[in-house]
Amino acid sequence: MRGIPGFGCTCCPTPVGRRAFLGGLAAATLATPALAQPAARFRIDVHHHVCPPAWIAALKEAKLDSPPVNNWTPEHSLAEMDRGGIETAILSVTQPGMGFLDARKAAEVARACNEYSHELVQKYPGRFGLFAALPLPHVAESLVELAYALDVLKADGIGMLTSYGRTFLGDPAFASIMDELNRRKATLYTHPATPACCVNLAGLPDTAVEYGTDTTRTIGNLIFSGTAARTPEINWIFSHAGGTVFSVTERFTVQMLQMPQFKTFTADAVFGQLKRFYYDTAQAANPVAMAGLTKVVAPSQILFGTDYPYRTAAEQVASLATVFSGETLRQIERGNAVRLLKLKG
Numbered sequence: 354m355r356g357i358p359g360f361g362c363t364c365c366p367t368p369v370g371r372r373a374f375l376g377g378l379a380a381a382t383l384a385t386p387a388l389a390q391p392a393a394r395f396r397i398d399v400h401h402h403v404c405p406p407a408w409i410a411a412l413k414e415a416k417l418d419s420p421p422v423n424n425w426t427p428e429h430s431l432a433e434m435d436r437g438g439i440e441t442a443i444l445s446v447t448q449p450g451m452g453f454l455d456a457r458k459a460a461e462v463a464r465a466c467n468e469y470s471h472e473l474v475q476k477y478p479g480r481f482g483l484f485a486a487l488p489l490p491h492v493a494e495s496l497v498e499l500a501y502a503l504d505v506l507k508a509d510g511i512g513m514l515t516s517y518g519r520t521f522l523g524d525p526a527f528a529s530i531m532d533e534l535n536r537r538k539a540t541l542y543t544h545p546a547t548p549a550c551c552v553n554l555a556g557l558p559d560t561a562v563e564y565g566t567d568t569t570r571t572i573g574n575l576i577f578s579g580t581a582a583r584t585p586e587i588n589w590i591f592s593h594a595g596g597t598v599f600s601v602t603e604r605f606t607v608q609m610l611q612m613p614q615f616k617t618f619t620a621d622a623v624f625g626q627l628k629r630f631y632y633d634t635a636q637a638a639n640p641v642a643m644a645g646l647t648k649v650v651a652p653s654q655i656l657f658g659t660d661y662p663y664r665t666a667a668e669q670v671a672s673l674a675t676v677f678s679g680e681t682l683r684q685i686e687r688g689n690a691v692r693l694l695k696l697k698g
Contacts, residue, residue: 394440397690398666399484399542400592400635400658401430401442403473407465408446415453421662427473430661431480437659437666440687441696443482444470445512448546451488452517459488463498471506482694484512484542487530490520495530503537509694510540510588515571516548522571523578535584540694542590543571568596572630573605577615581626588693589630590656594637598627599645624649631693633658634685638673652677656693657686 404425412418434442446466451459463486470483485502487495502508511534513522520526522543534541545567568591575581581589591598598605605627606620627649635658637643646655657673659666670686677685690696 394435394438396437396439396657396666396670396686397694397696398434398437398439398442398659398661399590399656399690399694400544400633401434401439401444401661402447402663403430403444403466403470404662405446405466405469407462407469411454411458411462412449417449417453425662427477431477433659433661433666434480437670439659439666441480441482442659442661443484443509443542443690443694444473445484445542445544446486447544448514450514450517450546451486452490452514452546454488456488456491456494459491460494460498463488463494464501467498467502467506467508471508479697482509482696484508484510484540486512489513489530490517490526492526492529496533499530499533503539509696510542510590512542512544514546515543515567516546518549521548521574523574523576523580525578528580531580531584531587535586538586538588540588540590542592543568544592545596566597568592569598569601572596572598572627576605576623576626577609577618582622585629591630591632592658592660593633593635594642594646594655595627595630595632599649602627602649628654630654631656631689634669634673635660636664638669638676640676643673643676652681652685653689655685656690 402425404422409418409422412422430442434440451463454462467483467485470481470485474481474483483502483506485498485506485508487498487502489495499511502511515522522531548567548570572591572595575589602624606623609615609623610618610620628651630650631654632646632650633656634643637646657669659669673685674682
């Protein structure tokens with residue numbers, strides 16, 4: 354996996370840099386009126402980013418840092434959680450992960466990130482969990498870190514990007530990792546990336562279109578490579594309500610099946626995979642996105658997420674309450690994550 358063509362392109366603005374414009378949005382909406390006062394804590398946020406010092410240092414060295422990353426602190430996270438009524442946030446490193454580093458450095462930084470996050474879990478009992486980072490796209494090093502994170506640090510799951518350069522999660526290059534996660538019946542949280550094929554398109558930042566599209570690419574890749582069916586014990590979580598996947602379900606369940614290479618697939622099989630995946634509400638807690646999601650997926654597969662520090666809990670809570678209510682809303686905000694991650698009820 355070393356030297357994936359196109360990965361870490363330096364000719365264009367970086368994905369992390371393009372996220373910087375959201376920092377102002379997060380700051381501007383910090384005191385959303387709907388949650389101006391501290392709320393009772395009960396929600397579980399499965400899409401909450403951590404920015405460990407070792408990772409920030411590596412980003413700065415590569416000139417990939419941004420204000421939201423540089424300004425992150427555990428205290429800021431806890432204050433945001435209190436404002437949004439969040440009891441527990443499951444920490445994860447975001448784009449660009451470790452993919453801009455060589456194998457040795459990626460392994461070193463991933464280990465430092467996971468140990469730092471584990472220290473926060475221990476220091477603030479009940480407030481933080483961990484989706485551990487892997488030094489992908491370096492497979493051998495990732496298998497070592499996967500075992501350490503789950504066996505020693507007791508992480509709640511593993512976090513990955515949806516793609517690494519031109520390689521998506523259903524690629525044979527990652528098969529040994531997927532098989533090990535399946536053997537362990539592990540939870541795999543995914544966060545979108547900007548693939549090497551699609552930077553600086555249409556004059557829009559990658560966060561606007563490419564993140565949601567990359568999630569859809571990797572879902573399609575997982576299903577039609579057979580990886581999803583081969584790994585039924587992995588609990589997959591896809592960010593942002595699955596990106597754009599529910600806008601292309603007819604292509605997945607009709608058009609794709611007319612192609613000779615996919616003749617063994619059926620619409621029921623494709624829908625079956627889409628229905629068993631989990632999806633978080635980060636940046637998608639609105640009637641339009643939720644309408645598409647809930648036409649295919651049961652509420653039991655929906656998890657609350659904020660995308661902090663790029664968005665606030667207040668925004669996501671207020672918007673989600675316009676779509677769901679009562680016990681369904683409570684299960685999305687807490688119960689489903691408790692069941693999936695085996696947290697204290």
